[in-house]
Amino acid sequence: MKISRAITSSLRALTRHKLRTFLMMLGTLIGVTALTVVMVLGRGTQDAVMQQVERMFSGSSIILTSGSGMRRGGPHGSGPTTTLLPADIEAIEEEVPAVLVADRLQGLGRSEVAFEGAAADVRVLGHSQASPEVWNRGANRGSYFSEADVATSARVAVAGTTVVRTLFGDLDPIGQQIRIGTVPFEVIGVLEPFGIDPHGLDKDNEIHVPYTTVMRRLRNVDYIAASKILVDPDADLDATAAAIEELLRARHGLAAGEPNDFRLITPTQVREMIASSNSTFGVFLPIVALIAIIAGGAVVANLMLLSVNERRFEIGLRKAVGARTRDVWWQFLLESTAVTTVGGLLAIGLAILTLGFIRIHGMADFVFPWAVTLVGLGVAVLVGLAAGVLPARRAARTDPIDALR
Amino acid sequence: MSMIEMDGVCKRYRKEDYVVDALDDVSLSIDHGEFVAIRGPSGSGKSTLLNVLGTLDRPDRGSYRLNGRDVSTFSADELAALRNRKIGFVFQSFHLLPRTTAIENVELPLIYSDRSDISDLARRALARVGLADRASHEPGELSGGQQQRVAIARALVNDPDLILADEPSGNLDSRSGLEILATLQDLNVEGVTVVLVTHDAELARMASRRVEIVDGRIRSDEPVTDRRDAVAALAAVAEA
Ligand SMILES: Nc1ncnc2c1ncn2[C@@H]1O[C@H](COP(=O)(O)OP(=O)(O)OP(=O)(O)O)[C@@H](O)[C@H]1O
């Protein structure tokens, strides 16, 4: 039988049973839409996370935090988190040749920040003047604080755009006086916008102040929480990390066998960490989508079986007038595949609408990968073929005499 | 060489508590161009015989040669191709596809052939049974006699050598039954071999040969000496 005739014959059979055809399409539609949306969001999220990791480790850098053990997935360090001192970072800058410059971090956490009548809940972070260079994020209005500000624990602040919007509205923020807790600060700059970080934090809802100010005026401590160390791109990162580790162990008087009271994180580690922590989009949702697809396939297969049972007479007749086994196979494989292919096309349309809605409402950002639509369509075709196998086999085995009696 | 040569064909059905010999040592040979009527009481094995003749069913024992070839050696697909090219079926209950136009019903055998001009051929076959103007009607919109004529168009559309009709007029009034018989006689005149199963003694007289079968065995097999012409019978009905 010619393929075009087989297709026409299958399409006619489908239009003869509109409700059943519609239900089969619905089965595919739901599964393939779910799969497409999940794939796009999953890839989009992964891309966004990786982008931010690249940004965080721009150039070549190492992050140093106080406390020991693993932050995630491993035993949490029980060691003190008060042992990392500004002097340690100075020593690293001076004594490890590959180190270019290092930022120091000490935070206040979420705090109430007030301006005249307005107040906002903002993360207050202490940095050094090296922060713009080290993090690749400085002030795009006004200026970031200077070495002198850090040296004098000046009460100056660089505010993120979200903070500026909530506190000042249309007012020019530069030169305004705000309060962090009870301590007055002068806003000297606005941070370059950054967006939402992998953990869902709004990185524009931050205020940067000198770390020394956090230490002395806001928290009254003599240690810092962390440092980001910029390393000569030509130098070996692992060797540099080892040199830093050795230096810090010596400075902290750690005997051989004693665990570190600090942690060194390299970009490779972070990428691995992100890859494994991305399990919501990476594993769980695809499984849900897969289940939806399998359920859709089962719906199609069952309705096709129903169709074969109802059409025993038709099948018997076709065989009596000359349909060969493969003609009957094709008839039913084509029917189920045609249904799921159309269902798949509709699903892609629906997925595009859904994703458009998600993007418009800012729930997630992603690029729309057109390849994913092809995957969705491919899956729909495969589901159709798979769902058609059992029905087609049953149809092909129909005994024409039985069916025509 | 005969077109059909059956020798010692047996077909037995087993139910839980009894055994039926639907065909019991049937030997029958039919030449090209014959018009054979098969008669017999209900359950005597007429449909079973027709199914074997049409290669829809295989005998348990005995041999069946069609055009000199032993069809027991054919695969299911070879038999399908054989039916498609050589045999046309007409059934008592028409067996048209519902919600499918007359022309599409007639095209059905053609889509499994290698003919390319299928809608032309189907149209011609419909014209042949006088239904050219009903091509786009569905079975539900046709009378019983018209439906059976569509079924005959489907049976002859592939130019078969052999037409097997199992009580084609069983569900029709006598006039429509005669029309069907007239068409079959017409085809027979053109050289198509026809095997017709019928209860009706009058219709059986329109064949050229009469075979009577009882309990799966051939009881009598003789030429029709007082053959009747269906067209003449139709005219007589019209006059009355
Ligand atoms: N699939 C089957 N299973 C069991 N018995 C069967 C089967 N097909 C036919 N028979 C039996 O074989 C015998 C012959 O059946 P067949 O249909 O050939 O009779 P028939 O002469 O065509 O009868 P009718 O005039 O009622 O159509 C009957 O007794 C019938 O019950």
Ligand SMILES: [Mg+2]
């Ligand atoms: Mg019968």
